[in-house]
Amino acid sequence: MEITTWYLEQDDPAGIRPARPPAWPVEIVRAELPSPELNRFLYTAVGGDWSWSDRLGWTWRQWHDWLDRPGVETWVASVRGTPAGYAELDGHRPGEVEIAYFGLLPRFAGQGVGGHLLTVVLRHAWSLSERHPALPPVRRVTLNTCSLDGPAALANYQARGLRVVRTQTRPGDSQPQAPGPWPGADRPKP
Template sequence: MTAAQITVTTWHLEQTAPGDVRPPASPAPEAEFVRAELIGPEFARFLYTAVGGDWNWTDRLPWSYREWADWLARPGLETWVAWVRGTPAGYVQLEPHPEGEVEIAYFGLIPAFHGRGLGGHLLTHGLRRAWDLADRHPGLPATRRVTVHTCSLDGPAALRNYESRGFRLFRTETAEQPAATTPGPWENSRP
């Protein structure tokens, strides 16, 4: 028996200058953006499943504790968390690459915080931190390019939010992949 296949479109986007960042016009909601300087595998995995569960983020679910710890120990990797009244609401993770490229490796909100105008502000904060990443990490080259990849499985506002914050499309790919059998961070997680 062959697993069901779905067609997934992936959009690759970039910014090439700090001036490309376009903050939202709306006032910022009540939130604090804090760098998780002592992030461990437990909290990183929590953010990954809480944000990505409904969008079929599954590639890191089989990771061991050691694999999470190794990922988080990479030089220059930063995780910025949005907090609303003491509650984690979402995150943006910055991954530096050679030659001054910084990738928005993961970005999103926990479902309870969707639709509150927070996503554009969190992404703007993450982009500003991507552009000044080398200032916090001696030895990293200055950021010359910020990239992000999103796909048709991500939230319906993802691509629009990236483009509204100043990202430009540079490549589109379409591929077949197995359909997820259990959406959400656990079975029956959607209300």
Template sequence: MSATLTTWYLELTAPGELRPAAEPAREAGLRIVRAEIPSGAFGRFLYTAVGGDCSWTDRLPWPPERWQGHLERPGREVWVAYRHGTPAGYMELDGQEEGAVEIAYFGLLPESRGLGIGGHLLSYGAARGWDLADRWPGRPATRRVWLHTCSLDGPYALANYRRRGFRVTRTTVSQPVG
């Protein structure tokens, strides 16, 4: 019998609720950059590199053209953390209807975990969620930044979200598929 899967839905409803993490020391060589040219191949690389050991499987069957089309959608942004020029993690923002912005995917490559990068990357991403409408004319102002995580994700994910000010709004428990 398989273990249960717990999923937590969390949100911020005002920019002032965000409690930013400290920036890593300059020696960490960390830069966060928006991938301004949508690339399905790069998106798939990030997804598999970060989620490979966290059971991220929902997008694995996507063909290249679906990856590309997905990342080209207006209001969709990918932000990448680089540590000394090497990808360390990423987040995908999804501008949704009525001013909601989902942090659809967020995580670090295994070799970059435990270095203090996750809190800073999440802080940066949540802040970018609040100013998403500034980069996409015609989008409504952000009223809510939200995400979800589950018991298959990294052991520090939920605690990181809560430390940044995200509040749990809903919890579901189910049997995992597979």
């Protein structure tokens, strides 16, 4: 099995193409206090079905230290008080903001929540240096996705105005086993 990674970027905030309104009213707020518990929950709830595993071994301190860095922000989407998805921004590279993590909880896929969340997150990415004055102005926003991510991910990113700047394919040993949101989770897959 081959795994393809697409590297995307946007070099002008005027390039954001807003999504149509979602099926439900969606509230999107910034989690302003570093919360390892919240971010680990979001990471596993969103990424468990897509083989996200690079942070599963992180300790509480590693999560906290990452989240407490200048330019790292977590934006949480909710529908009627229920977490629906999130995005994590990382502004540690001068002039660049990476959307390091982005996704929805399975219940909210296919409802227009992802396009709306990405529209809002792109706007927040472009204005990151306004909230963190020590950072230089943002000149580009980046993101990457791969063939193990959700089937609508790449199309959503491109529909919002991100463009593929590089593609990389590498061999994979076999279809990785997605860990689910917690060990032993037994629920229908999206």
